[in-house]
Amino acid sequence: MKHLLSAGDLTADAALGILDTSDELKRTLLGREVKKLPTLRGRTVITCFYENSTRTRVSFEVAGKWMSADVINVSSSASSVSKGESLRDTALTLAAAGADCVIVRHPASGAAHRLAHWLSEAGISVVNAGDGMHEHPTQALLDAATLRERLGDLTGKRIAIVGDILHSRVARSNVLLLRTLGADVRLIAPPTLVPAGVEEWKVPVHHDLDAHLSDLDAVMLLRVQAERMHGGFFPSAREYSISYGLNEKRFAKLPEHAVVLHPGPMLRGMEIASAVADSPRTAITDQVRNGVHVRMAVLYHLLAGEEEKV
Amino acid sequence: MTLIRNVRPYGEGAPVDVRIEDGRIAEIGHSLTVPEGAEIIEGNGDVLLPGFVDLHTHLREPGREDTETIATGSAAAALGGYTAVFAMANTDPVADNAVIVEHVWRRGQEAGLVDVHPVGAVTVGLQGEKLAELGGMAGSAAGVRVFSDDGLCVHDPLIMRRALEYTKALGAVVAQHAEEPRLTVGAQAHEGAMAAKLGLTGWPAPAEESIIARDCLLAQHVGGRLHICHVSTAGSADVLRWAKNRTPDLAAKAGEAIISAEVCPHHLLLTDDRLADYDPVNKVNPPLRTESDAHALRRALADGTIDCVATDHAPHAVQDKDCEWSAARPGMLGLQTALSIVVETMVRPGLLDWRGVARVMSERPAQIAGLADHGRPLAAGKPANLVLVDADAEWTVRGAEFASIAANTPYEGMRLPGKVTTTILRGRVTAKDGVATEVKVSA
Numbered sequence: 237m238k239h240l241l242s243a244g245d246l247t248a249d250a251a252l253g254i255l256d257t258s259d260e261l262k263r264t265l266l267g268r269e270v271k272k273l274p275t276l277r278g279r280t281v282i283t284c285f286y287e288n289s290t291r292t293r294v295s296f297e298v299a300g301k302w303m304s305a306d307v308i309n310v311s312s313s314a315s316s317v318s319k320g321e322s323l324r325d326t327a328l329t330l331a332a333a334g335a336d337c338v339i340v341r342h343p344a345s346g347a348a349h350r351l352a353h354w355l356s357e358a359g360i361s362v363v364n365a366g367d368g369m370h371e372h373p374t375q376a377l378l379d380a381a382t383l384r385e386r387l388g389d390l391t392g393k394r395i396a397i398v399g400d401i402l403h404s405r406v407a408r409s410n411v412l413l414l415r416t417l418g419a420d421v422r423l424i425a426p427p428t429l430v431p432a433g434v435e436e437w438k439v440p441v442h443h444d445l446d447a448h449l450s451d452l453d454a455v456m457l458l459r460v461q462a463e464r465m466h467g468g469f470f471p472s473a474r475e476y477s478i479s480y481g482l483n484e485k486r487f488a489k490l491p492e493h494a495v496v497l498h499p500g501p502m503l504r505g506m507e508i509a510s511a512v513a514d515s516p517r518t519a520i521t522d523q524v525r526n527g528v529h530v531r532m533a534v535l536y537h538l539l540a541g542e543e544e545k546v
Numbered sequence: 547m548t549l550i551r552n553v554r555p556y557g558e559g560a561p562v563d564v565r566i567e568d569g570r571i572a573e574i575g576h577s578l579t580v581p582e583g584a585e586i587i588e589g590n591g592d593v594l595l596p597g598f599v600d601l602h603t604h605l606r607e608p609g610r611e612d613t614e615t616i617a618t619g620s621a622a623a624a625l626g627g628y629t630a631v632f633a634m635a636n637t638d639p640v641a642d643n644a645v646i647v648e649h650v651w652r653r654g655q656e657a658g659l660v661d662v663h664p665v666g667a668v669t670v671g672l673q674g675e676k677l678a679e680l681g682g683m684a685g686s687a688a689g690v691r692v693f694s695d696d697g698l699c700v701h702d703p704l705i706m707r708r709a710l711e712y713t714k715a716l717g718a719v720v721a722q723h724a725e726e727p728r729l730t731v732g733a734q735a736h737e738g739a740m741a742a743k744l745g746l747t748g749w750p751a752p753a754e755e756s757i758i759a760r761d762c763l764l765a766q767h768v769g770g771r772l773h774i775c776h777v778s779t780a781g782s783a784d785v786l787r788w789a790k791n792r793t794p795d796l797a798a799k800a801g802e803a804i805i806s807a808e809v810c811p812h813h814l815l816l817t818d819d820r821l822a823d824y825d826p827v828n829k830v831n832p833p834l835r836t837e838s839d840a841h842a843l844r845r846a847l848a849d850g851t852i853d854c855v856a857t858d859h860a861p862h863a864v865q866d867k868d869c870e871w872s873a874a875r876p877g878m879l880g881l882q883t884a885l886s887i888v889v890e891t892m893v894r895p896g897l898l899d900w901r902g903v904a905r906v907m908s909e910r911p912a913q914i915a916g917l918a919d920h921g922r923p924l925a926a927g928k929p930a931n932l933v934l935v936d937a938d939a940e941w942t943v944r945g946a947e948f949a950s951i952a953a954n955t956p957y958e959g960m961r962l963p964g965k966v967t968t969t970i971l972r973g974r975v976t977a978k979d980g981v982a983t984e985v986k987v988s989a
Contacts, residue, residue, distance in 0.1 A: 322865060322869055323869055323870050323873075324868055324869060342870065343872075344870035344871060344872040344873065345734075345744055345745040345746050345824070345871065345872065346744060346745075346746075346824030346870060346871045346872075347870045349823060349824045350824055350869070350870050350871075353823070353825075367745070368745050368746075368872070369745035369746070369747075370744055370745030370746075371745065405745060408743070408745060431741070431742035431748070432737045432738055432741075432742060432748055432750070433737070433738040433739030433740070433741065433742035433743070433748075434742055435739070436739035436742065436743065437742070437743075
């Protein structure tokens, strides 16, 4: 593995390899007072975030530090990015500064692909930490890790992804990864929030959440971004909530074992009722926790040599 | 005096010789005697066609001379077999007044490799709000007969109606960049499976088709002349076919078709499959569409629904292309590859013969723009605006070798059929064997 740009680049074996490593790391670190492994000592990991993000950036930073990598954070407000430097020049600067791995979050779809194009020659790995509406592969991996914890093997598991599919990089990565892992994925959204051409994703699309609740092993809710609410994609937040919000009544219709996921940040009361968000069957904090281990596993698979052991 | 030996007009029959005198074809015949002191051009059995006419070129001067100048663009045009090009108005400053269009016209004359006809903006500053001084541009030394806000759609239906009406008095045509702006806010790629996969905001086909339908109705209502730029979808071809068949009487009364349309080589050959690696060299507006669109466009060009091929030659600097997709400027070079793409997509599959190539690359565009001296029959007495094509040659595209300053070709490394060997403007060679005639350009 050289880069992680798309969840679609992972074979089932590669994805399971990362997930198994993640589980192993989690077990290794459990209860340890000093959460530090020497694996990536001397490696330089630069997170380069062109969009605000707390959970993803912190998660990568912690992951790198627990692996003993030197982690440097660059954010668009604090660097020359705000002076109008091109993405390519920033990339070349990071390469010259000695990066082994660049973790990038960018508002433009494909930005991670372009970075990989410019940095491959220098032998630098690129991890896509979210590019526009395209993908967020480590989110899909941490979601899969969380689902595996709760549900075991994901083969045949019935998972609904609900909400703004059109603009969601989390949805794109999850569809690809969950299909690779053999899950039975369906999308549930108003027709305005499903992209034209979704047929190629080879997953069924539905518009009626209530019809599916009793049949699900997991519900993955997506964030509805504020700017979408005023973009005419649906009449009002109220109507969205009535049709697609996971309220307590809907929650009660889910099978006992069903898990609820949300990539955060949540809009309580709109996308998800507070009581649902705080229920033990909701795995939202597990997602964050697993995020660190999954990202450690990704860095390990990208940066550590074959001979090195976790 | 010049004698072209051993060429096949329209690729038909046995090779003939063509004698050129005073910028005109003097004689066509077998084994003509070589006049005293005549320049001899060996045709080697090449196809002889009327010089190509491009209704849609961006020469970037004034404003972006770092990517193309009228001189370098003229050289690219000559090398591509063109004898006339129409330089789009979206320069900086915008060609929306007589001063700018006369400047462009004169710079083209100075370069002298191709007739550079400036396109005038339809509206002031391409803003779509107020008609530019169309009469002033038409009456200038540039004699503008094509008006377009290309790059932007004249989206206000009332402004478009007025433009179609007003230009009737000028004998001019309005060339529309058909793109409903409300349907293409933030659009980055053809709306379909590829855009869905890549997370790029879609550019839906109906955003083009609805404007074409609207403007065809308006043109037919007011009797104005409408030309549709860079038709890119199968649905657009359907709309055009319907509109052109709708009022044949009206068109006949006007003495010429009221509605015409062009297609770009890249929309005939390339599809949005190429977007997978997000390389902005493939970014263009309207966007690359699907295989079935490309095939529908080929059929529409073959059957005359689409009148002609235009390049939408759009030079861009490296920094405007070697960046993230959404930050990249749309457009690609086209002048030096157009013929080969037409050979690849139309001639080789049998959709067009060489007479058809003459029609779509020379005759129809010259008629649409009202050029009297281009796109004429290959016959004695006609202007010697000519191109020789080696139909069997193949070549490999290298953007850095093009005459353009910019090198943004999507065909880099591709092997293409058909090669322009000689271009002749009013009897004078402007390009030969891949070398454009040197130009003296004033500073």
